[in-house]
Amino acid sequence: MKKSFLIQFSILLLLIIFTNSGIRSLVTPEKSEAGDGNGIRVDLTEDVSIFDSSPMDLEPRQGGTLVVAVSAEPENLNYYTSTSAAATRFLDYIYEPLLDYNYETWTFERPIIAEEFNISEDGKTFTFKLRENCYWHDGQPLTAIDILFSFKALLNPFVDDAPLRSSYSKVIEAHIEGPYFFSITTSDTYFRNLELLGGLAIMPKHIWDPKGLMDRFSIADLQNPSVTREEASVREFAEAFNTHAQGRPVGDDAEQIIGSGPYKFEKWVTGDYMSLIRNDNYWADNHPYIEGFSDKGAYLDRIVIKSITDPTAMLTALKSGELDFLPRMRAVQYFEQTNTADFVEKFQKVSYVVPAYSYIGWNNDKPYFSDKRVRQAMTMLINLEAFNKYVIYGMGIPTIGPFYIYGDQYNHNIEPWPYDPIRAVELIEEAGWVDTDGDGLRDKDGIPFSFTFSISAGSKNSKYLSLMMKEDLRKVGIEVNIRQLEWSVYVENLRDRQFDVVSLLWIGGLETDPYQIWHSDNIGDRGSNYIGFRNAEADSLLIAAQSEMDKTKRNALYYRFQEILHEEQPYTFMHYQRDPGAYLKEFRGAKWIPIRPGYKFYSWWRAGAVQGAPL
Amino acid sequence: MNQMAPARTYSQIVSSQFKRNRLAVLSLNVIFVLLFIFIFADFLANDKPIVMRYKGETYFPVFREYGVNMLGWNWQDEFKTQQFKILESRYEPGDWAIYPVIPYSPNEYNLEVKLQPPGLVHLFGTDELGRDVLSQMIHGARVSLLVGFVAVAIYVAIGILLGALAGFYGGVIDIIIQRLIEIMITFPRMFLIITIVAVMETQSIINIMIILGLTGWTGVARFTRAEFLKVKNEDYVVAAKALGYKDFRTIFRHVLPNTLTPVLVTATFGVAAAILIESGLSFLGFGAPPEQATWGSLLSSARDMLPSGWWLTTFPGLAIFITVTVYNLVGEGLRDALDPRLKQ
Numbered sequence: 001m002k003k004s005f006l007i008q009f010s011i012l013l014l015l016i017i018f019t020n021s022g023i024r025s026l027v028t029p030e031k032s033e034a035g036d037g038n039g040i041r042v043d044l045t046e047d048v049s050i051f052d053s054s055p056m057d058l059e060p061r062q063g064g065t066l067v068v069a070v071s072a073e074p075e076n077l078n079y080y081t082s083t084s085a086a087a088t089r090f091l092d093y094i095y096e097p098l099l100d101y102n103y104e105t106w107t108f109e110r111p112i113i114a115e116e117f118n119i120s121e122d123g124k125t126f127t128f129k130l131r132e133n134c135y136w137h138d139g140q141p142l143t144a145i146d147i148l149f150s151f152k153a154l155l156n157p158f159v160d161d162a163p164l165r166s167s168y169s170k171v172i173e174a175h176i177e178g179p180y181f182f183s184i185t186t187s188d189t190y191f192r193n194l195e196l197l198g199g200l201a202i203m204p205k206h207i208w209d210p211k212g213l214m215d216r217f218s219i220a221d222l223q224n225p226s227v228t229r230e231e232a233s234v235r236e237f238a239e240a241f242n243t244h245a246q247g248r249p250v251g252d253d254a255e256q257i258i259g260s261g262p263y264k265f266e267k268w269v270t271g272d273y274m275s276l277i278r279n280d281n282y283w284a285d286n287h288p289y290i291e292g293f294s295d296k297g298a299y300l301d302r303i304v305i306k307s308i309t310d311p312t313a314m315l316t317a318l319k320s321g322e323l324d325f326l327p328r329m330r331a332v333q334y335f336e337q338t339n340t341a342d343f344v345e346k347f348q349k350v351s352y353v354v355p356a357y358s359y360i361g362w363n364n365d366k367p368y369f370s371d372k373r374v375r376q377a378m379t380m381l382i383n384l385e386a387f388n389k390y391v392i393y394g395m396g397i398p399t400i401g402p403f404y405i406y407g408d409q410y411n412h413n414i415e416p417w418p419y420d421p422i423r424a425v426e427l428i429e430e431a432g433w434v435d436t437d438g439d440g441l442r443d444k445d446g447i448p449f450s451f452t453f454s455i456s457a458g459s460k461n462s463k464y465l466s467l468m469m470k471e472d473l474r475k476v477g478i479e480v481n482i483r484q485l486e487w488s489v490y491v492e493n494l495r496d497r498q499f500d501v502v503s504l505l506w507i508g509g510l511e512t513d514p515y516q517i518w519h520s521d522n523i524g525d526r527g528s529n530y531i532g533f534r535n536a537e538a539d540s541l542l543i544a545a546q547s548e549m550d551k552t553k554r555n556a557l558y559y560r561f562q563e564i565l566h567e568e569q570p571y572t573f574m575h576y577q578r579d580p581g582a583y584l585k586e587f588r589g590a591k592w593i594p595i596r597p598g599y600k601f602y603s604w605w606r607a608g609a610v611q612g613a614p615l
Numbered sequence: 616m617n618q619m620a621p622a623r624t625y626s627q628i629v630s631s632q633f634k635r636n637r638l639a640v641l642s643l644n645v646i647f648v649l650l651f652i653f654i655f656a657d658f659l660a661n662d663k664p665i666v667m668r669y670k671g672e673t674y675f676p677v678f679r680e681y682g683v684n685m686l687g688w689n690w691q692d693e694f695k696t697q698q699f700k701i702l703e704s705r706y707e708p709g710d711w712a713i714y715p716v717i718p719y720s721p722n723e724y725n726l727e728v729k730l731q732p733p734g735l736v737h738l739f740g741t742d743e744l745g746r747d748v749l750s751q752m753i754h755g756a757r758v759s760l761l762v763g764f765v766a767v768a769i770y771v772a773i774g775i776l777l778g779a780l781a782g783f784y785g786g787v788i789d790i791i792i793q794r795l796i797e798i799m800i801t802f803p804r805m806f807l808i809i810t811i812v813a814v815m816e817t818q819s820i821i822n823i824m825i826i827l828g829l830t831g832w833t834g835v836a837r838f839t840r841a842e843f844l845k846v847k848n849e850d851y852v853v854a855a856k857a858l859g860y861k862d863f864r865t866i867f868r869h870v871l872p873n874t875l876t877p878v879l880v881t882a883t884f885g886v887a888a889a890i891l892i893e894s895g896l897s898f899l900g901f902g903a904p905p906e907q908a909t910w911g912s913l914l915s916s917a918r919d920m921l922p923s924g925w926w927l928t929t930f931p932g933l934a935i936f937i938t939v940t941v942y943n944l945v946g947e948g949l950r951d952a953l954d955p956r957l958k959q
Contacts (some may be wrong), residue, residue, distance in 0.1 A: 312919055332743065336730075336923050390726035391743070438689045455905070460919070463905050464744055470906055471722050475696045482905050484818060 038335065039349025039582070043397075044406055044594040050103055050293055051592040053350045060295070060589055062278075064606030065302040068325040069314050073270065073307040077257060078247030079201045080154055080161040085507070089597060090305060091201065093276055094259035098128050098147070099198030101595060103293045106510055108195045110290065113142060113202060113260070123189040123549055126197050130180040133283045136204050137258050137265075144182040148174055149205035151184065152214045155222045158238030167196055174219045184219075189547050191554060192513055207258050208244060213237040262289075262297025262602060276303040289602060293591060299605035309458075318582060319343065325583040327597065330460065331393040334580035343582075351395065351580040352592040352599070355404040356507040358396070360465075360572040364532040366500050367447050373431040375569040377424035379417045381472060382465075384574055386419075391464050396575025401562040402517065405576045406594060407510050409555055411562040417569070425476055435477055442477040450479035451500035454493065457484045462503045495526045505577070507596060514561065515542045533570040632952035639948020642941035649938060652753055653760045657681075660717035660750035663699050667712035677715075719747035721754040721908045733926050740926035742916065748926065751908035752934055758909040759938065762824050762893040763886040769828025771882050774835025779866050781836070782843025789840075796833045804830055805892065809901055818904040823896060827889050834885075835878055842874030876953045883946030887939045894935050910935050 042051045074087030079095055082088070098114035101107070111117075114128040134142040151174050154165060170193075174184040184197055213233045221227040228234045245255045250268050257265035262284065263276035279285075284297040306323065308314045311330050315337065318326045329338075338349060362369040362378060369375055388396040400416050403409040433442040433449050442449040453469060455462040463484075470480040485493065493499050506517070516522055519542050522529040541561045548554040565571075579598060583590055589603040623631075634640055658665060663676040674691070676699060682688035690697065699712065717738070729745035731737055739748040781792040811826050812818075846852060847870060855865045896902035897911025905912075910931040917927030 312921075330919060332919060336920070386726050390729055390745075435695075439687075440683070440690050440695060457900055460916075467722070467744060467906060468724060471724055475698055477695065484900070484905055486813070 039351060039580070041578070042350060042352040042592040043578075044353055044592065051352070052590070053348060053592060054585075054588040054590045056588075058588060058607050060299055060605045061607075062296075062299050062605070063301050064299075065304060066300050066324050066587065066601065066604060066606065067304045067306060067322065068327065069306050069308050069317065069323050071307070071309055071311075071314075071328070073274075076248045077268070078242070078244065079203065080159060080164055081242060081247065083163060086307075090274055090276075091257075091259070092261075093263040093303070093601070094257055094261045094265055095201035095203060096259070096261045097199045097201055098130075099194070101510070103290050103593060106594070108198060113147075114198065117194075117198065119194065123193075124187070125183060125185045126194065127177075127181070127183040128198070130182065131283060132180055134260055135281060135283075136206075136260050137256070137279060138204075138207075139281075140204065140206055142202070142204070142260050143179045144176040145179070146202055146205050147182045148176050149209060149214060150200060150202045151219060152217065152222060153203065153208065153237075153241055154200065155219060156214070156234060156238050156241070157222065157225070157228050158235050160238075160242045168200075171197075171219060172223065189549055191546065191549055191551075192511070195511075202260065204258050204260075207246060208241060209237060213240075263303065266302070271307070273304050273306045275305065277301065293593075293600075294589070294603040297602060299589065299603075300601060303601055318347070324587060325581070327581045327599065328579045329581060331391075331395050331580060334582075335393045338582060346585060347582040348585050348590070349580070349582045350590070350592070351578045353397065353406070353576060353578050353594065354507075354596050354598045355407075355509055355576070355594065356505050356596065357399050357402070357405075357576050358461075358503065358505050358574040360574065361502045361504065361531045362570065362572070363497065363500050363530075364534070364570055365497070366451065367444070368433075368449055368451055368500070371431040372568050373427040374433065375572075376417065377427040377431075379569050379572040380420045380424040380427075381476065382469060382572060383419045383472070384572075387465060387468065388575060392461060392575070395578040395580060397578070399573045399576050401565050401573060402506065402508070402514055402571075403512065403558065403562070404508055404510055404594070408551070409511060409558050411559040413559070414562060414566050417566075421472075421476065428476070428478075440477060441479055448479070449477065450481065452481045452483050453501045453503070454483050454485055454490060454499045455503060456487050456490045458487065459503075465503055494530050497524070497530050497532065510595060513546060514558070515546060518542060518561075518565070531570055533568070535564055535568060538564045629952045633948050636948040636951060639944050639951075642944035642948070645937065645941040646945060649756060649760060649941075652756050656753050656757050657715075659715055660719060660721070660747070660753040661715045662718060662720040662723045663697065664712035664714050667699070668710050669693070669702065669712075670707055670710065717747065717750050717753065719750040721746065721751040722906060723747070723750075730920070730924055739930045740924075742913075742924075742927060743920065748913070748930060751913055752910065752931060755908045755910045755913060755931070756934070756938075758820055758903060758907060759890050759893060759911075759935075762820060762827065763890045763942075765824040766827035766831065766889040766893075767882050767885040769825065770831040770885070771835050771878060773828070774832035775839050775871070775878065777832065778836035778839025779843055779871060782840035783847060783862070783866055783870065792836065792840075796836055799830070799833045802830075805895070808892065808896065809899070812896065812901045818902070820903050820907065820909075823893055823902055827892060831885065831889070834881055838877050838881060839874060842877060843870060846870050846873050880946055880950040880953065883942055883949055887942035887946070890935070890942070891939055 040053045042053065044051060070086050070089070072084060072086045074082055074084040074090065076082050077087055077091060079088070079091045096112050098112060099108060099117065100110045100112055102110040111131070113130055113134055115131045116129045118127045119125070120127075128147070130142070130144060130147070136142055151171065153159060154161060154168060155171065159165070170186045170188050170190060172185055172187050174182070176182055186193055214237050217227070217231070217234065222234070246257050249255055249257055249265065250270050252267070254268070259265070262279050262282045264279045266275040266277045268274045278298045278301050282297045288295050289297045306317070308317060311333065314323070314326055315329055315333050317323045334349065334351065338344075338347070360378075360382070362375050364370060364375075369378075384398065388394060388398070397405055398416050399405050400414045401411060403411075428442065432444045434444075435442050437443060439448075453466045455466050466480065466482045470482060473480050494502060516528045518529060518533055518538060520529065520534045520539050521527070523532050523534070538561055541557050541564075545554050545557040545561070548557065586606055586608045587604055588607050589605045590599065591603045592598055593600065652659065657677055657680070661677055663680060665675065665677050667674050667676060674694070676694065679688065679690065679694075683690060693702075703712070719737075723746060725745040727745065728737070728741050729743055731741045731745075733740045737747050737749070739752065741747055742751070777792050777795075781789040807830055808826050812822070815822055852865065852869055855869045893902055893909065894911030894914070897909045898915040900915065903909045903912055913931040914928055914935075917924055917931070920927050
């Protein structure tokens with residue numbers, strides 16, 4: 001026993017010494033402030049243009065494999081029932097919607113499956129004329145029948161897609177008018193309707209409903225509980241849909257996912273990778289695909305998406321050549337560990353803004369945070385500037401509200417709260433929190449000011465934030481207890497509103513509807529307003545904005561809404577994030593866009609003598 | 616006729632045997648140093664002065680902290696915020712303060728000096744938040760040693776009790792306890808611990824100590840049982856029974872003292888193993904809560920920082936290495952010294 005211990009430890013000791021001394025000599029001594037070492041910084045400012053980070057010295061060409069890393073593996077690959085972002089990002093290359101963003105104007109109008117569309121005068125009926133040269137990966141034509149089926153599957157109340165379906169509750173009827181004409185009607189006008197209806201990924205009916213179980217029902221039937229409860233085939237379809245083999249195609253002999261997009265599904269090896277291969281029969285293979293972005297649907301022959309959870313392992317894989325593109329690394333890796341001459345020569349470093357902001361959420365129903373003065377004080381007690389500068393290496397862009405900082409909805413007239421601990425203490429005392437019993441902790445009505453900060457176990461930034469807060473608030477007589485939770489437990493507690501303080505990231509888009517997160521209807525019952533923000537004026541603004549189709553008027557309502565949020569401070573809004581990444585310089589056409597995840601592989605291609613090389 | 620050597624007691628024999636092993640003696644001294652750090656951590660690394668003269672009064676802030684934490688005292692009004700270093704600007708002539716050797720507390724952060732390599736100000740450098748690594752290691756030593764001792768104390772107590780019952784009574788009790796031991800050792804220990812920790816509501820060092828204690832007793836129980844089987848038919852035990860002593864007294868006064876030595880040797884190795892497991896758990900993020908510095912969590916947070924932050928792994932790694940090694944060496948020395956066959 002003792003011998004094995006000694007041997008183990010001698011080895012450990014030697015390893016520590018060797019790794020440290022060995023690698024250290026490779027580090028270049030000087031850290032350049034700008035330029036090569038720190039890569040390209042992509043800030044898609046107000047004109048939201050596309051940014052190309054590779055040299056444009058060569059003509060794009062087809063071929064090659066790209067290996068990219070993601071941190072999470074999806075549970076399943078059913079587009080409607082999966083709740084993981086990893087699944088959506090993967091399936092976006094396989095399935096396609098009717099419309100998407102135009103990459104030059106950033107309005108939702110670029111035709112994909114739909115060639116043209118029309119909105120009726122009352123703004124409630126949307127008609128789409130489909131492209132006649134769209135085919136599924138198995139060669140079947142894509143027609144209006146598939147579009148109608150997709151909406152039926154989505155709206156089937158027994159399909160396991162409640163989070164997605166809730167956005168479509170206003171759809172009342174849909175019709176097919178010939179094989180390539182489709183129209184859909186909603187009960188109310190809503191500014192995001194075109195994006196929702198046109199943005200739904202279309203699934204093939206002949207694969208998912210070969211028996212035609214849904215044929216008999218109209219959309220109106222599916223929205224009618226008395227029909228869906230009576231009819232057994234509604235439930236039968238939903239069960240088949242939820243457990244369909246295409247939703248979890250694991251292993252070598254799995255059924256291929258049939259979609260219509262520029263990439264075809266190749267393989268999913270759980271715990272290792274998922275892969276895509278180029279669809280040579282894509283309608284845009286010889287046509288321009290996205291104006292100003294990509295002339296083809298795909299240049300790369302194959303895309304391999306590896307799942308690696310640990311950031312250190314990811315960077316090691318990139319350095320060792322196992323990966324070609326690492327989209328997201330830790331700021332400290334980007335600034336401290338990728339400065340070697342070798343790395344900079346081989347890889348292009350780039351940091352790009354994505355529409356996701358970090359925040360600290362105060363549970364407004366807890367006694368400590370029910371007073372807005374305390375919430376304002378909390379914001380002023382946290383030195384966000386220092387956190388941004390030193391912990392995340394200046395990768396954050398301070399934000400005052402929930403809208404995308406480079407979008408039209410963001411109110412730039414609001415000044416962020418300053419870091420001002422003295423004013424903060426005054427506010428806390430005004431609110432009645434003073435140390436009455438002399439134990440060094442503030443209290444009010446017998447409740448000591450001692451709260452729990454829940455952080456997700458994997459997040460180092462939250463951990464550092466909580467440690468800073470604990471130390472800073474201790475000095476003003478407030479106790480912070482830090483609780484580390486596994487992600488699944490964390491989310492569960494969030495939905496049940498069992499927390500004092502959380503710190504998280506909301507992922508948004510260019511234009512968002514804040515109703516789900518901020519309206520008081522969504523408090524409780526697992527709604528997204530889990531911090532319990534209640535404000536009558538904000539509620540009426542949110543409702544009014546939803547049906548306001550005039551953009552300027554709508555944004556005026558949202559400007560006022562942001563003023564209320566700023567005053568109330570239900571969250572401490574922290575930063576919009578820049579994601580730091582790196583890719584092999586051999587790849588060209590790496591372009592950065594202001595919609596998540598910030599890049600699309602349609603434009604990527606591989607230069608050099610690797611045409612069609614195997615993995 | 617041979618001259619009889621002066622009679623020596625058992626402990627004298629053992630201690631002279633032990634002293635022959637130089638490495639073990641050296642290790643024992645290292646353990647004493649660790650114990651010193653364990654007890655006086657607050658006086659070695661702290662952001663509060665040990666003694667200070669402030670506006671004509673003398674204060675003992677470190678002692679006061681013990682009072683505040685354990686006896687429910689309060690801080691004096693002028694020290695409510697416990698920011699003694701800021702008070703320096705308000706010093707009057709004649710005011711002074713004596714700080715510990717390392718004038719930083721483990722949680723005191725200063726972002727402006729983050730990731731400093733070892734130097735004169737921060738002997739072992741600073742981490743990602745600018746906290747002093749040496750201070751964290753000194754306070755981390757407390758956690759590591761406490762876990763080692765308490766966990767082993769718990770499992771030695773359980774092991775001795777169950778082993779004694781099994782060995783002394785035999786029969787059904789023996790069979791039940793033996794099967795219990797077998798069930799316990801079929802579970803891989805680390806796996807079992809991680810499973811238990813994962814379902815725990817809160818993270819704390821006390822949980823870790825209890826879990827380590829509850830899962831580690833099987834070896835001790837087996838040793839004790841075997842020793843009991845060996846001793847229970849000795850004359851003095853039979854005599855104790857014949858005198859009509861209660862079983863309790865027989866077991867704990869007569870048999871147990873004669874079976875303890877091998878258990879003590881395993882316990883020494885056990886302390887080393889427990890420290891190692893705690894470090895492992897903290898490294899994996901299952902151990903101490905985030906605000907508590909332990910050697911394992913220091914190593915874990917340093918993992919992302921290689922290769923540039925070499926000091927973050929080297930020093931905690933060395934600390935674990937040295938501690939585990941010295942406990943093993945002492946255990947080894949103790950075992951040899953207690954072994955009558957090796958007596959010279």
